[in-house]
Amino acid sequence: MKISLTNETRQILDCSIEERIAFISKEKWINYPLAQNIINELEDILKYEQGKTRVTSVLLVGSSHNGKTSILERLIELHPPYDYYATNPEKVIEQFFEKYSATGIPVHYIMAPGEPKETRLYSNILHSLNAPYRESDNVAKKQYLVEYYLKLLNVNMLIIDEIHNVLSGPVARQKQVLNAIKNLSNTLKIPIVLAGTKDALRVISTDTQISSRFRPLYLKKWKMNQDYVNLLATIISTLPLRKDSDILNPQTAQEILNISEGYIGDILGLIKKAAIYALRNQKEYIDFEDIRNCKYSSLSETNKVRDLSDI
Structure with missing residues (x-):
């Protein structure tokens, strides 16, 4: 599925990696x-x-x-x-x-x-x-x-x-x-x-x-349906990556849903961190491996009781 970037995002494509990371990190309104x-x-x-x-x-x-x-x-x-x-x-x-x-x-x-x-x-x-x-x-x-x-x-x-x-x-x-x-x-x-x-x-x-x-x-929390896939596409359209990302396939979309537990704040945070991870590894798209390897901590994961004996 070909996703068109927003006009604002396209204007950032030729910028440096650090400039694009700064753009990704900014808060933006995601309409759905x-x-x-x-x-x-x-x-x-x-x-x-x-x-x-x-x-x-x-x-x-x-x-x-x-x-x-x-x-x-x-x-x-x-x-x-x-x-x-x-x-x-x-x-x-x-x-x-x-x-x-x-x-x-x-x-x-x-x-x-x-x-x-x-x-x-x-x-x-x-x-x-x-x-x-x-x-x-x-x-x-x-x-x-x-x-x-x-x-x-x-x-x-x-x-x-x-x-x-x-x-x-x-x-x-x-x-x-x-x-x-x-x-x-x-x-x-x-x-x-x-x-x-x-x-x-x-x-x-x-x-x-x-x-x-x-x-x-x-x-309500997000579930695996067409509205959720459309949300992922909307988020991708705001990321200044020069190649087509591959996160709309069932495996990757479900992985994002599992990590985020369906909360839009974590869905957005995870995808943005994966995009930054990809750029810092000289990649111009995100896929399943970036979602798994970017080490994003969801809100529920952060709130879990941990063994602090080694800290």
Whole structure:
């Protein structure tokens, strides 16, 4: 199967090996149908849900290293911050110029707090906005500041990643954090995207009012099928190798699946490491031997308990 390289990749073909390795090592958006479908759904929610009395929000569920954060970063990339002064001069007052330098932020991303405390949630949001606040401020003051700055900065969607962190505390505190998230959506009338592992389903199931508002979207592990083969072809199209790689055959494709355990982060990491291994061994393509010999460590392999007696 002949795979055409992307235009960007073709421009790198005549560069040195080290330059091409640097290109391979950079993070790039790899588009595939499931990811695009999720982005399309998030785009629709961003476009049509804002301002409703009962806003529909989303819970994005997937295992670690399976593409959640990449999808969210892609959505943010599609809706970058803009010059708030130029586009909304009627909302900017003299006090605002004196106190805060702002841009419009259509989609804003934060990490869930490491412990389920409402005050920590608000602090994370304010810190991510570079908004002035004191850590010692009470919950009510922080809530006011969060609502004030999210509204003033034209935040139309709030993303809270690693929401399964909420499970690290007692149920009462979990509910406090979830209620705070629900109230932000109600007050500001904006959709909120929660993202996390499958444990995140346990988080929202503690409250029916929460679970009814957050529609789950799932990122499943890859299996041996045509979609998976198409994914491999897409990845190959981003690698500046001068000869045709041979990884779409059943043996090599299955080996990649076995090593990665079906997680897209490891699929991508393995193929990129094999490409770098091949280039450093003066090869312009990758095949089964490169996949086996590049010594890639998957996330699950890294997390296994090892005998450390010789270290």
